[in-house]
Amino acid sequence: MLCPRSVTTFSNVLPCAVILFVAFVSSTTARQGVDKGDPSDGSDVAIDQPLTEATDWFLTEQEITDSRGGAPRDGLSVYTEGNAITSFTVPNEFFNSVYDDLSVVGDGQRVLITAYESALIPFKPDVDVSGATTGYQNVFAGIVERGGQVNILSWANLLERSSVEVRNVINSLPPSPVNDARALFIFDDRLSTISSSHHQKTIVIAATSSSGHDDHPVAYVGGIDLTKDRWDNIYHNSSTLRDAGGITKDFKGWIDGHIRIHGPAAKDVANNHLSRWNSDYMPTRGLEDDMLSFNNPPYYKLDPLDYASSTNKSTLGKQSVQIVRTFSCKYEHYTEFAPHGETSLLQARIKAIQNARNYIYIEDQYFILVPELLDALLMVMPRLQHVIVVAQAPVGDAAYSGYEKYLHDMVSPLKKKYPNKFKVYTTKRKLNLYIHSKIVIIDDVYLSIGSANWNRRSMTSDSELNANVVDQDTIKSPDGITVNKLARDFRIRKFHEMTGVSYDKLDAMTFLDAAAQFDVAAADDMSLLQILSAKTYLYHIVFLDSIRQQVDPQDTCNT
Template identity: 60%
Template sequence: MNEMPFMFFTSLVLGDTGDSNLRNTSLASDDDLSDGSDITPQQPLLDPEDWFLTKQEITASRGGVPRSDMAVYTTGNKVTSYTVTNEFFNAVYNDLSKTKEGDRVMLAAWMVALASLKPNIDPTGAKTGLKKMFAGIVQRGGNVNILGWANLLIPYMPFNVKARDAVNSIPSFSVNGAIALFIFDDRTNPTLSQHQKTLIFASNSSSGKNDNPVAYVGGIDLSNDRWDTIYHNNSAIRDAAKITFENQGWIDGQLRIHGPAAKDVARNFIARWNSDYLPCQDLDDHLLDLENPTYGKIPPLDYTSSNTTSRLGNQNVQITRTYSCQYEHYKEFAPKGETSLFQARIKAIKNARNFIYIEDQFFIFVPELLDALMKVMPRIQCLIVVTQSKRAHLRIFATSSTCIKWSSQFGQSIRTSFKSTRRRQTGNF
């Protein structure tokens, strides 16, 4: 997968998940049930440099090719977390509504559907649906660019195609030629997917010394199934708005970054869009209705504010990415691939002093990550792992037996090695 999460350095408070699956996880008779409170806490590392990859480490993750178009890390960002999907949808609605002439909206998605952003008050999406919101941006003189993965998964493909057709039917703005354009992106190995889920709000040009873009980064697509509340008890609203597709609710997270780190997210999008190697040029793309319209390159960011620091907030942010080293068409921005996300995870695990919290959709066995965990387990108080149940794996992928095997292998390796070390590992292994 081509992914682009980020690491952010700030204080987090983790509460009780309330998940009965975690509380009821079966334990062997010789497991020590200590919660780790009997272990003396250690002073955690507090400097960003302790957690973030260095410039040299980023270069190494790129096969020796420097990453010259993005900062090593940035300071003074304002980061807002959304752990409930309707709160994320509300925030996106507010940002879309505030766009004005000369603004740019750039969306990279795994899936897009013509969903209502406020289904509780607008189930049909007549006022808050994605097409209506994007059309409003263009009518105010702003541009919309969408990179959607050329998703061949049959249940989802019709939604993506319908969204593409709707967005590309929006009339251009007669005053400044602003447009909305949705293209499909298949520039990845056939067995992988474009898994970046980012949304950027930027100005065409800004001379303010404190002006910075806004970027959302995380795991939530603007699509059906996603809108939900913290109580997961709004089935009537979801059904009335035709949100429910394969799931009766949704748990995921997204972060809103306002600051120089958002410039890095935007530059990643622009580099993908402007690549000389055009996506979806094969005959099968035409047959599958994934063929793209003719489109041009989009301009780089034009901000005079600092690329590395601001005073908007207190968060230090490092953008990390995954681009396959085996794919040959990332020549402009990752000619030898990039595994900075993977390396950042390993570094973070090794620097943990008291606890590690892992929330992972699949928790597939990765030897390097297991080795890093094994090295720190003797000293930390607690390792918490939250992942999907095996039943969820089977529901999502018809051929997921290997995925389940790898997930179980990862979990059992940890349990077997540390079942008597006064460490608690929880999750659906």
């Protein structure tokens, strides 16, 4: 191919395609400099009463079926009502609650876990740094000793060998002297490609049998794994303690979120685990699994839940919950539970964004290009006061594999058109904190939390599970509108963590006044935050779509 005359001066140094790319970027940058976009900072946008009913936000039964290639979703409710939810905006809150729940599990109960990664860490290093009482192995040994059953289903993660050590410890626990109950850890490699992952992060505590008219399991859903690096407090100042407890791996602190569900939605989380565990197509059947120590011991199918209570209603609390998932349509062995895959998680997110009236807060590990989500945001931006994103700056493997480019592809169209209403932040690099959250909050009404990142693989390819929550307990906000308590409380606690402004002060602020504290914090050398600039670089030209499909696959099928 011949270069245009204007760039042939450099043709003996750079390939023509690269020169053309430089010229394109330069001309595009020049055009962007002229197009200022919408100058609004949101203050000229009137606050609007948001939708507060769960049915406004949740997918219908038909929409769930459509997200599954026409296959109805059996075993999970469309949505559930009357759940009691406790939210955790920092990891130590989650670990404290998990320990408290697991430390009393015994005869007549079972624990079901889906895991991405596990490690033998203390759950409460602030009071038990050695893990003598709260260590992973001791917590689960105690469950079995008291007569509880444990079944852990973990991704066969080639990159993290700590799960093999956990498997060996769990599977070597002796049976219970009370009732012969056992703990069993198996690996799951049933995925569409070698680069895919089982990313669900759930814990369920259920009775083996219950006749109570309003008795329900407990489930944990969110982004936190029972593994290294995760434990941290809201001040992110416990690196010495993390080191002493063997928690530190790559970072000095961790930003994340999780919820605890007591109610019928926990049955949906349990049935997700059971359907994967009980599939007729068994995992780790290849020679490579044996060579990598992912071979599983003989195991048995698990009994279904045995509860007399309702599958979709309770009086335990006031939160409605819809469990949404991702399973790849390209994997042929999800026959029993997702024969054509499932993208209810993606479809629910699109619907929620389209419902936004005032603001969207996104806290995510990646926030890279998902075309459908970009389109949804661009559609609603004119009527919103603000969209705030707190995302991890691409580091390590993520930067080298193109995520820096894909972040730019997501951010640039929004920032170009709405430079003052669309704000993106990250943590200061010198702090060496890691943002691992998978959280979306809309209008102080809707909370989505779970395992799914803002990327194409989480929306279409990897196995994921999120809980979308709408609280029936409402309050008046300082903006003069009716909002829901749980979502607003979660948002204020996250704003407190990010900006350092007290909960009480943020609670008294309008949304725009609270949002303004992010810029204040980003300008303060002593705060967590800084502006995240999503830039484009010359080397991004090498990240062709074929490479993106490997690192961030988008699995789509015609059924």
